[in-house]
Each structure stands twice: as structure tokens, then as C-alpha cells.
Amino acid sequence: MSRFREEIKIIPNLAWVIGFLLYAGLFLFLAMFVLRQEPEPAGWPLVAKAALAIVVPLPLFMFVLLIGYVYADAKRRRMNHVLWTLLAIFIPNGLGIILYFILRDPAPTPCPNCGMMTGKGFAFCPSCGFALAPRCPSCGRGVEAKWTYCGYCGTSLPTT
Ligand SMILES: [Zn+2]
Ligand SMILES: [Zn+2]
Incomplete structure (x- = not known):
């Protein structure tokens, strides 16, 4: 667990900020528009709507943190960190990130x-x-x- 915490620490602050902003943005978007206007969620109880608005943006938050991790970790390992960050962002379905963890150099x-x-x-x-x-x-x-x-x-x- 402490090893995991050590790894979390290398995620750049900027990734936390971007992740949080995107999370908050998507949360507000869901809360203000989608859940109010779509015919299905509009009839749901408030708790269900709140849970949906909280949970749905989470993968986006995680994704941004992982990108930040790839950037910092690749830099630490003296790999081409700019290239790997771009691959992590642009290869769809998180495949760039998975590829990074398979191919990264030893620490x-x-x-x-x-x-x-x-x-x-x-x-x-x-x-x-x-x-x-x-x-x-x-x-x-x-x-x-x-x-x-x-x-x-x-x-x-x-x-x-
Ligand atoms: Zn020899
Ligand atoms: Zn030495």
C-alpha cells in the first residue's frame, strides 16, 4: 500500500487540477442538463440522479490521473515521455496507457x-x-x- 502511495505522489499537480476541473465540469453538465431534460432520468429519484452525476465522470478523472502518471513515470525512467503521454491520450480505450505499462523500461x-x-x-x-x-x-x-x-x-x- 505504501508503494502505491509513493506512486500516486509522482502524479503532477497539473494532472490533479485538470482531472478535477473536468470532473466538476462533467458533473455540472450532467446535473444541470442531461438529468433534468432527458425524459428517462427526469423521473428518477434525486438520490439516483446524484449517484449517476457523481459516478459517471469518475473514469474521466482516473484517465487524466493516469495520463499524468505516465508522463511523470516515463520521465523518471528516461523514456520518451512526451511521446508516451501523447500515445496514452490518443490511443482510444486507454490502450495507450495499457501499452505503456507493458512496454515501460525498468525503473x-x-x-x-x-x-x-x-x-x-x-x-x-x-x-x-x-x-x-x-x-x-x-x-x-x-x-x-x-x-x-x-x-x-x-x-x-x-x-x-
Ligand atoms: Zn569472462
Ligand atoms: Zn555511485
Whole structure:
């Protein structure tokens, strides 16, 4: 849950403002015009009308927040955030947003030594030179912790 809250925090304030304005606008539009003039809802009890006016604009609010999230998250991950924001907005039915969550790059991780954010696939920290991934002592390529021998040059790897 705290992870979810952390993610919510990156949504830009502008997205909250736009989302809220659109929500309020649609709510008023429903309350003032549609629910009063359409023959069906006009005969409904007030509670039903109020519930409808509150619930119907919610997906729009969520949509704007998700767009804001895609923008901030893509920027954080050093992806093309402008392109992804446009895709998220213009691919219909939220498919752009779904696509983003499938295709997004892994989140940058902080260097354990100095705390600087590192990019995906970095073997060394660009700030302090700390080795971020285990390396073969012979050929210098990245190896996995469970390997006994280097997959590239066959050197026996020290077991940790
Ligand atoms: Zn570092
Ligand atoms: Zn090697």
C-alpha cells in the first residue's frame, strides 16, 4: 500500500487540477442538463440522479490521473515521455496507457554507494564508479550471480 502511495505522489499537480476541473465540469453538465431534460432520468429519484452525476465522470478523472502518471513515470525512467503521454491520450480505450505499462523500461535504481540514480543496463555508477553488476574478472563482461563459469570466456568465477 505504501508503494502505491509513493506512486500516486509522482502524479503532477497539473494532472490533479485538470482531472478535477473536468470532473466538476462533467458533473455540472450532467446535473444541470442531461438529468433534468432527458425524459428517462427526469423521473428518477434525486438520490439516483446524484449517484449517476457523481459516478459517471469518475473514469474521466482516473484517465487524466493516469495520463499524468505516465508522463511523470516515463520521465523518471528516461523514456520518451512526451511521446508516451501523447500515445496514452490518443490511443482510444486507454490502450495507450495499457501499452505503456507493458512496454515501460525498468525503473532506475539508486547506486548503493552514492545514491545517484543509474540507467538501465549500467554496469558502473556514472558518479562514483561503483560496480553495479557482478563482472567477470577476466573479460570484464556482466555475469549473473548464479553462474559458476563466465558465459563469455569460460573463466571460473569466484563463488560468493
Ligand atoms: Zn555511485
Ligand atoms: Zn569472462
